[in-house]
Amino acid sequence: MARLGINQYGKAETHLVRVVRDAPAHEVRDLLVSVALSGALEAVHLDGDNSAVLATDTQKNTVYAFAREHGVGTPEAFAALLARHFVGGAITRARVEVREVAWTRLSDHAFTQASSEQRVAVVVAEADAQWFVSGLSGLVVLKTTDSEFHGFPRDRYTTLAETDDRVLATEVAARWRHDGSADFGAARAALLECFAAHHSLSLQQTLYAMGSAVLDACPGVAEIRLSMPNKHHFVVDLSPFGLENPNEVFHADDRPYGLIEGAVVRDGAPEAGPVWDPYPLV
Numbered sequence: 001m002a003r004l005g006i007n008q009y010g011k012a013e014t015h016l017v018r019v020v021r022d023a024p025a026h027e028v029r030d031l032l033v034s035v036a037l038s039g040a041l042e043a044v045h046l047d048g049d050n051s052a053v054l055a056t057d058t059q060k061n062t063v064y065a066f067a068r069e070h071g072v073g074t075p076e077a078f079a080a081l082l083a084r085h086f087v088g089g090a091i092t093r094a095r096v097e098v099r100e101v102a103w104t105r106l107s108d109h110a111f112t113q114a115s116s117e118q119r120v121a122v123v124v125a126e127a128d129a130q131w132f133v134s135g136l137s138g139l140v141v142l143k144t145t146d147s148e149f150h151g152f153p154r155d156r157y158t159t160l161a162e163t164d165d166r167v168l169a170t171e172v173a174a175r176w177r178h179d180g181s182a183d184f185g186a187a188r189a190a191l192l193e194c195f196a197a198h199h200s201l202s203l204q205q206t207l208y209a210m211g212s213a214v215l216d217a218c219p220g221v222a223e224i225r226l227s228m229p230n231k232h233h234f235v236v237d238l239s240p241f242g243l244e245n246p247n248e249v250f251h252a253d254d255r256p257y258g259l260i261e262g263a264v265v266r267d268g269a270p271e272a273g274p275v276w277d278p279y280p281l282v
């Protein structure tokens, strides 16, 4: 005997480009929208009864139609509008994730994609509750000094030299859960200002400082989770060529990389509910 375990389904990564063209200066919004629905879907899986299945094709069409009818607004607002729409009948929970890349204006109607940084919004809706996560991925930052790493244990496999002056670089992925009120721009600014200002004794310490800075800047944020690969910059040994290298020439290695991850949780934060829980397989 077996039973159906956790399950969800939906259209992933609908690539929506919405142009606002009611003024001479057009606007471009570029979103990947992913929908995941769950609820009383046993008959679908066990019996092939599709009477409760809102086709993923229909979900995709709804994304495009809502963009036309309602506009996009903030990623959080668009995700919430869609998530609430999909809840009903057999569907008791909808999770909508929006990932947006920015287009930078060149003229009234020409744009360039300056960065692959993504702004992220996730809304999980049930009939009488909703949960919010906002965040970003692909925020690449580097500082040329103000970073040390020493005091770590040495065993027979340790070759890394201690340093009191190194390049520190990372690609920040951050997600903060909040009550719907968090100002994305304030959170992003807090991450960047803290990275720039913080005198780092490790990437772990910098991660905690950056997370704390977001909690300080955004009262509606209950918890922030950060994932920060250490984009190593190794000082090239130029001594074979009779040259000194006082932290000026580096080999930037792409892999392997240290992966530093952690959460900063506000004292007394409410329970997270289902907002962190995408399907856990992938």
Ligand SMILES: O=c1[nH]c(=O)c2[nH]c(=O)[nH]c2[nH]1
Residues within 6 Å of the ligand: 149, 160, 201, 202, 203, 204, 230, 258
């Ligand atoms: O900031 C760092 N944290 C580490 O855990 C680590 N490990 C390592 O080799 N270099 C670094 N740097």
